[in-house]
Amino acid sequence: MTASEPARLEARVKGNVHGVGYRYFVISNAMRLGLTGWVSNEQDGSVRCVAEGPREDLEMLLVALREGPAMAIIEDVREDWLPYTGRWASFEIRSSGHRGD
Secondary structure, eight states, X not given: OOTTSEEEEXXXXXXXXXXXXXXXXXXXXXXXXXXXXXXXXXXXXXXXXEEEEEHHHHHHHHHHHHHOOTTOEEEEEEEEEEEOOXXXXXXXXXXXXOOOO
């Protein structure tokens, strides 16, 4: 896979990531990179992000996920790389009670 080929990144971020603007930080970065997908707060206190686009842009998003906004404390970021699906037309924030894709 080349850096410009589309891919799918699924990431789960653990730490102090609720109530600090983390989802808005993610959506801002994803939109700036032209990615599609979604981000949500999870009931276990983590944030889940599913994004699609060129692998090189997804890697830049992953760097941002590991840094987070100023008030966040990132303890762990788990990443999974999957095939591109083309499922979304934009990037959005989903509610905590969503059922995935």
